[in-house]
Amino acid sequence: xxxxVTDETNGWQEAWEAAENGAVAVMDCHEEIPxxxxxxxxxxxxxxxxxxxxxxxxxxxxxxxxCGRCVALCPGMAVFLLDRRERNGFAxxxxxxxxxxxxxxxxxxxxxxxxxxxxxxxxxxxxxxxxGEAPTLLLTVRVPEEVALKVRGVRYRxxxxxEGLEVENAPPLLDYPICRCEDxxxxxxxxxxxxxxxxxxxxxxxxxxxxGYCQGLFCQSSLREELAAAAxxxxxxxxxxxxxxxxxxxxxxxxxxxxx
Amino acid sequence: MxxxxxxxxxxxxxxxxxxxxxxxxAAEAGLPPLVLDEGSRGGGQLVKxxxxxxxxxxxxxxxxxxQIAEELVSGCLGKGVEIRLGHKVLGFFPDGRLLVDxxxxxxxxxxxxxxxxxxxVEKSFPFPGWTLPGVMGAGAAQTLVNQHRVMPGKRALMVxxxxxxxxxAYQLLQAGVEVAxxxxxxxxxxxxxxxxxxxxxEGVPILLxxxxxxxxxxxxxxxxxxxxxxxxxWKRFSVDTLCLAVGMAPQAELAAMxxxxxxxxxxxxxxxxxxxxxxxxxxxxxxxxxxxxxxxEASVAMDEGRLAGLAAALDAGVLDPGxxxxxxxxxxxxxxxxxxGPFGEPRRKAKERLCSMTGLVTGGAGxxxxxxGRTGRR
Amino acid sequence: MKxxxxxxxxxxxxxxxxxPVLGEPPGGREITVFLDGKPLPAREGEPLAAxxxxxxIRVAHYAxxxxxxxxxxxxxxxxxxxxxVLEGKGMVLTCLTPAEEGMRLHTPGRRGxx
Numbered sequence: 144x145x146x147x148v149t150d151e152t153n154g155w156q157e158a159w160e161a162a163e164n165g166a167v168a169v170m171d172c173h174e175e176i177p178x179x180x181x182x183x184x185x186x187x188x189x190x191x192x193x194x195x196x197x198x199x200x201x202x203x204x205x206x207x208x209x210c211g212r213c214v215a216l217c218p219g220m221a222v223f224l225l226d227r228r229e230r231n232g233f234a235x236x237x238x239x240x241x242x243x244x245x246x247x248x249x250x251x252x253x254x255x256x257x258x259x260x261x262x263x264x265x266x267x268x269x270x271x272x273x274x275g276e277a278p279t280l281l282l283t284v285r286v287p288e289e290v291a292l293k294v295r296g297v298r299y300r301x302x303x304x305x306e307g308l309e310v311e312n313a314p315p316l317l318d319y320p321i322c323r324c325e326d327x328x329x330x331x332x333x334x335x336x337x338x339x340x341x342x343x344x345x346x347x348x349x350x351x352x353x354x355g356y357c358q359g360l361f362c363q364s365s366l367r368e369e370l371a372a373a374a375x376x377x378x379x380x381x382x383x384x385x386x387x388x389x390x391x392x393x394x395x396x397x398x399x400x401x402x403x
Numbered sequence: 404m405x406x407x408x409x410x411x412x413x414x415x416x417x418x419x420x421x422x423x424x425x426x427x428x429a430a431e432a433g434l435p436p437l438v439l440d441e442g443s444r445g446g447g448q449l450v451k452x453x454x455x456x457x458x459x460x461x462x463x464x465x466x467x468x469x470q471i472a473e474e475l476v477s478g479c480l481g482k483g484v485e486i487r488l489g490h491k492v493l494g495f496f497p498d499g500r501l502l503v504d505x506x507x508x509x510x511x512x513x514x515x516x517x518x519x520x521x522x523x524v525e526k527s528f529p530f531p532g533w534t535l536p537g538v539m540g541a542g543a544a545q546t547l548v549n550q551h552r553v554m555p556g557k558r559a560l561m562v563x564x565x566x567x568x569x570x571x572a573y574q575l576l577q578a579g580v581e582v583a584x585x586x587x588x589x590x591x592x593x594x595x596x597x598x599x600x601x602x603x604x605e606g607v608p609i610l611l612x613x614x615x616x617x618x619x620x621x622x623x624x625x626x627x628x629x630x631x632x633x634x635x636x637w638k639r640f641s642v643d644t645l646c647l648a649v650g651m652a653p654q655a656e657l658a659a660m661x662x663x664x665x666x667x668x669x670x671x672x673x674x675x676x677x678x679x680x681x682x683x684x685x686x687x688x689x690x691x692x693x694x695x696x697x698x699x700e701a702s703v704a705m706d707e708g709r710l711a712g713l714a715a716a717l718d719a720g721v722l723d724p725g726x727x728x729x730x731x732x733x734x735x736x737x738x739x740x741x742x743x744g745p746f747g748e749p750r751r752k753a754k755e756r757l758c759s760m761t762g763l764v765t766g767g768a769g770x771x772x773x774x775x776g777r778t779g780r781r
Numbered sequence: 782m783k784x785x786x787x788x789x790x791x792x793x794x795x796x797x798x799x800x801p802v803l804g805e806p807p808g809g810r811e812i813t814v815f816l817d818g819k820p821l822p823a824r825e826g827e828p829l830a831a832x833x834x835x836x837x838i839r840v841a842h843y844a845x846x847x848x849x850x851x852x853x854x855x856x857x858x859x860x861x862x863x864x865x866v867l868e869g870k871g872m873v874l875t876c877l878t879p880a881e882e883g884m885r886l887h888t889p890g891r892r893g894x895x
Contacts, residue, residue, distance in 0.1 A: 174596050175744035177702060178457040180465030196459050197744035216465040218455040219597025241801050242577060242605065259606035277453070277467055277802050296604035305583055306608060307629060307638030314628070316617065319531045323854075323862065326845045329529065356861035361854075364652070364673070365529050379667040383674065386656045388494030391441065392861065392874070393504050400405050402508035441858070453802045467802070524859060534862075536839035536852025543856035551831035551856075552797045552806040556839075578797040622850050623839055 155292065157204045158225060166209025166226040166237065169292070170200050172219065181213040181222060211281045214239050215273035224283070225291055234291035235268065240280040244299040246270055252297040254286055261301055262290040321369070322362040324355020332366065336373040343370060343382050356392060359384045406502075407510040411437040413715055414501065414514035416492050416657065419447020420701045421693025421708035422520035423475040428712030428730075429518075430482035432722040436518070436715075438479070439490040439503060445479075446472025447522060448542075449701065451549045453577070454570055458702030461737065468701070469549075495519075495657040499688065516688040516719060518711045519658055520704075523651035523672060523694035531617035537624030541571040541648035548578035556644030560627050561585040562615050566594035568648030569609075573602050575646075583640050586613035586629055595746070613638075618645050651698045658695065661686055670753035671697030680758045681731060682711040683718075690715055697757075699742075699750055706738045796835050814884040821886075829875035829886060830856065830863045840888065841865050841875060847892030865889060 154170070161167045168190070170181070179192035181200050189206035190213060192198050214222045214237060224237035236254075240246065246267055254265040265284035272278035282297055321329045327350045335349045343366060346352060352366055353359030359366075363384060371378040389398070396403065413429055415422045418440035426436050444450050452468025463471035479486060487505060494502035501512040525540040532538065537556055541563070544555045559580050561572040564587035572582050585602065590611055592599045599609055610629070616637065617628040627640045651672055658676040659665055663684040665674045675697050682690045692711040693704035710731060717727040742751035797806065809824030814832060823832035830853050833839070839852040841863045853863035856876045863876045868885040870878075875886070 171600070172597065174746075176457060176595055176597075176746055177459075177700065177741045177744060178464060179459045180455070180457075183460055183465060195740045195743060197740065197747070216455060217597075218457050218465065219595060220601050221597045243579065243799060243801050245799065255604055255606070257600055257604055259604050274455070275466065275470065277470070277804075279455075280801075295600065298605065302581070302606045305640070306610070307583075307640040310628065310637040310639050313630075313637045314617075316531050319529060320534055320845075320849075321529045323534055323844075323851070323860070326849070356864070357859060360524065360859055361527055362529070364526065379669075379674070383659070386659045388496075388502055388660065389491075389504070390656045390660070391491040391493055391504070391858070393491070393493055393509065394871075397504060397509045398406075400407075400508065402506075525855065527854075534844070534849055534851055536841070536850055539852075539854050539856070543854060546856040547831065547834060548797055549803065551827055551834075552800070552803070553831050553834040554795045554797060555834060557795075577801055623852070 154202050154204065158202065159227075159292070161204035161207070162225040162227040162234070163230065165228055166211070166224045166235070167204045167207045168202055168209070168211075168213055169223045169225050170202055171221045171223065171295070172200055172217075175199065178218060180216045180218060184212040184216040186210065186212065211237055211271065212273055214281055215279040220279075223294065224281075226283075227288065227291070232288050233285050234288045235283050235285050236291055236294045237269075237281050237283045238294065238296050240282045240297065242298075246280060246282055246297075250299075252282075252284065252299055253301050254284055254290075254294055255296050255298055255301075256290075256293045257295040259296075259298075262293055263287060265297070267297070321365055322350075322352040322355065324357050324361075325351040325353075327352045329369075332369055336369060341370065341374050343367065343384060346370065347384070353384050358387075358390070407508060408513065409510055410513040410515075412515040412719065413437070413518070414439065414512060414516075415518045415520060416495075416501075417447065417520035417522055417693070417695075418442070418445040418476070418486055418488070419520060419522050419693060419704065420449055420471070420475065421522075421695075421704040421711070422447070422518065423479055424705040424708030425518045425520060425690075425692055425712035425715070426479050426484045426486075426708075427475070427482060428709045429716045430479065430484050432713065432716035432727075434716045434719055434721045435483040435485070438484055438486045439492055439505075440486070440488050441491040443488055444472070445476040445486050445488060449475075451542075451545050452701075453549050453574060456701060458700065458741070462702035462705050464702070471701075492657060495661040497662045499661070514688075516690070516715045518690040518692060518708075518715055519676070519695055520691070520693045520708060520711070521654045521657055521695045523698045524654045525647070526650045526652050527647050528649060530615060532619055532624070535618050535620050535624050536622070537620070537643055538618050538645045539647070541567050541646040544644070544646045545571045545574060548574060548580065552578075554578055554580050555646075556624075556642070557581060558583055558642045559644035559646055560629075560640050560642045561646045561648060563587060563648035563650070564589075564592045564594060564599065564609050564611070565648060565650065566598055567651070568646075569594045569598035569602055571646060571648060572607060573598070573605070576602075576605055576607070580644070582607045583642050584608045584610050586610045586615060588612065588614050588632065615645075651694065653695045653698060655695060658684065658689075658691060661689060663689060663691075666757060668697065668753045668757060670749045671699070677757065680710075680735060681714040682707055683714055688718070697750065697754060703738060703741050706734050706741065709734050710738075795837050812880060812882040814880055814882075814886060816886050817888055823880040825881065826879045829865070829867075829873075829878050829880050829884070832880050833875065842888055843890035843892065847890055
């Protein structure tokens with residue numbers, strides 16, 4: 144409700160009041176990230192991202208005509224429309240939508256908050272699309288005014304949250320390969336390190352790590368960490384495998400000039 | 404070994420946002436390059452990005468990644484850039500020649516100058532069960548659903564709440580894959596709050612201080628064990644797919660093979676080629692741009708590409724120095740702003756440390772500037 | 782452990798349909814490839830690995846003398862875990878090899894099989 148709105152929430156108080164006269168944008172954008180499509184989207188110049196691209200957007204609710212272009216084009220899907228014209232305890236909220244379900248007007252959906260919890264059920268009053276060849280849908284739902292500012296999305300079904308089932312006793316961790324290509328186990332590498340090996344190249348000679356198809360691309364950083372732990376040094380100082388051509392698999396015949 | 408030979412005044416390796424923007428700038432300056440890419444479509448990682456992009460107008464912000472890719476490719480073709488897809492660069496030798504594998508066979512390419520825009524590779528780490536089918540990089544899952552339009556499985560768990568993990572988890576939902584949750588060892592979400600918000604409102608829990616312990620299954624992933632680090636308890640998630648989004652590292656093999664000096668900057672993803680503000684490496688005629696020059700946003704990659712293209716054109720003598728300086732200044736100012744804010748700040752500082760060194764970084768001077776370095780060629 | 786959450790059984794129909802942003806997938810010609818002798822539907826031009834995923838098949842080969850099943854990990858030709866034997870071509874990376882009518886794929890390394 145209006146009482147929950149503070150000035151810190153990016154002009155929501157003004158938006159809440161302006162919404163009595165029709166749809167107005169509410170911006171749920173609180174991090175300084177390099178982004179300003181909302182400013183570009185607004186045909187009325189109501190949104191300013193100033194003085195630079197990382198600044199938070201500022202909305203002039205008086206200049207906002209509620210067209211919803213910023214709602215569709217915000218990459219964070221963090222702009223909504225609020226419309227309190229009805230003045231009967233209900234508000235219309237417009238949210239961006241890019242999930243399945245092919246929404247049509249009249250569908251009854253779950254209206255959810257920022258945590259995905261259902262606030263209420265609501266009927267979709269309006270479906271619009273904006274934003275080029277692969278548009279974003281703008282869904283307008285009618286909700287009780289007191290939850291209007293909490294609305295962050297709609298869902299066709301509420302998925303039962305599965306936080307995982309607790310495991311009684313932690314099972315023992317088995318040995319596993321550190322080098323996928325040559326199938327060299329972590330234990331094998333650690334044993335080799337215990338024997339005093341302190342360089343990536345010697346480790347490779349001793350165990351064949353990094354000699355397979357991927358040429359150490361996938362195991363090199365893990366090997367560096369194992370070496371660093373054994374040597375008591377920083378991982379980045381443990382060197383790298385020398386890069387040799389070809390860096391991509393190629394049939395030998397092709398290197399000989401064949402093209403098959 | 405008798406291989407065909409070819410030469411070109413400017414070669415760009417990688418047709419992602421950085422490589423294509425470099426090509427555009429160089430072409431505009433009168434030096435249309437030859438662009439090589441191993442993929443079947445131009446645009447690099449943009450091809451599989453279906454969310455709207457951050458940044459500003461210069462970076463196609465508000466448009467979806469694959470749309471930006473199409474625009475960049477057609478922009479390049481319109482300016483006389485030759486893009487050869489399905490071409491793998493197998494080697495980049497200290498004498499400056501490239502070994503290329505394409506549909507015309509393997510050939511040796513002698514470039515006048517080379518812009519490396521080879522991007523980044525997803526990091527991974529070993530854990531019990533990590534070799535089971537169904538365990539994959541988040542990027543692999545994204546490629547499957549958005550590019551090849553098939554699901555990697557029915558129900559997935561995402562490891563890592565950085566932007567990649569959050570975005571791919573959302574895109575798995577869009578494709579019809581259930582997402583059981585996103586686990587993150589840190590106390591806070593690493594990615595943007597808006598990405599976390601989009602996911603939470605779909606009912607996907609983001610479990611902080613949770614550590615991946617094992618993937619289980621006979622032939623494929625059937626469940627995943629996770630440790631709740633606060634309570635010291637373990638949980639088992641019933642999922643058939645486990646996606647790893649634990650960061651990216653610059654793909655610096657070609658730069659290393661060429662002999663470019665590599666430096667280690669953890670804020671930028673690990674080892675990357677040393678470069679100046681105009682994206683020149685310590686090897687003459689070799690430029691870098693995009694994630695190879697430090698893992699950052701696509702918008703940054705585009706502007707770095709523009710800088711590399713301008714620098715290559717300037718050094719080749721086709722661009723008036725005054726004009727080049729003016730354009731570069733404009734792009735550098737924009738880059739400075741893109742790296743503003745709390746997310747960009749560590750990367751801005753790391754880049755500053757890197758670029759504050761002029762010419763070849765020597766060991767002692769590098770250490771003074773907090774740069775950990777080693778030469779790529781040993 | 783909860784059952785019926787889609788973790789057992791490999792139902793077909795793993796293709797993405799009615800995508801809210803991308804719409805329906807581009808219609809490649811329906812073709813047939815063969816996996817270990819059995820027919821498998823595919824779309825012409827899609828990577829073989831994608832055709833396998835579409836049918837819920839995720840094991841590409843067996844490592845460690847047949848003990849360890851492996852499947853695609855990176856889907857961009859780096860990890861080489863998607864490698865399989867394609868008749869007439871030898872070992873290929875299925876994530877990069879476009880499907881063509883009648884291609885015959887084999888799962889290498891399975892214990893007791895060549």
